[in-house]
Amino acid sequence: AQDTFRVYRIDRFSAVTVTDARFVRDEGFDLPGFWDARAAQFARSILRTEVTVRVSQAGARRLAYAGDRAAAQEALERADPPGADGWRTVTLPVESLDIAFGQLLALGPELEVLGPASFRARFSEAAERLRDLYR
Known part of the structure; x- marks a missing residue:
């Protein structure tokens, strides 16, 4: 039933015309669930x-x-399963590398980026800058 409904962003409406057309609301429709x-x-x-990434x-x-929690x-x-050291390798879907950088950087030393290589280099540079700040 979900596929029978269409959803439109309200900011995309340019005009609305009131007509005499009416509809009967489906009492079984679960708006919060939908x-x-x-x-x-x-x-x-x-x-x-x-x-x-590898995560502890x-x-x-x-x-x-x-x-994204579900992802x-x-x-x-x-x-x-985790290896003997308790760490596991995970392939994680993300929105973009820029957004993932900020999100995953929050895990600090509990996460190691394995790839892509350019993303790992970005984390390495951030780690070096942090080390320099705390010397």
């Missing part, structure tokens, strides 16, 4: 690239708070 599903669908549609156990727990949970579920 909106939750559409919002989740939109959130997933903007995840256009991927990064590969603490990092894995915090990963869901550093971006992080699914990525962790798909990942191999």
Whole structure:
């Protein structure tokens, strides 16, 4: 039933005309549920690239708070189990590398970026700058 509805952004309306046409509201329609599903669908549609990271156990727990929660949970579920050191490698869908940089940097030493290489270099540079600040 969800696919039978169309959603329009109100800021895209340029005019509205009142007519005598009426409709009968479907009493079974669950607006909050419909909106939750559409919002989740939109959130997933903007995840256009991927990064590969290693996360500690603490990092894995915090990963869901550093971006799209559902995408992080699914990525962790798909990942191999943690190694002997407790770290695991995760391929994480993200909106963009710029946005992911700020989100994932918040995990600090609980996350290591493996790829893409340019993204890893960006984290390495940030780590060096932080080290220089705290010397």
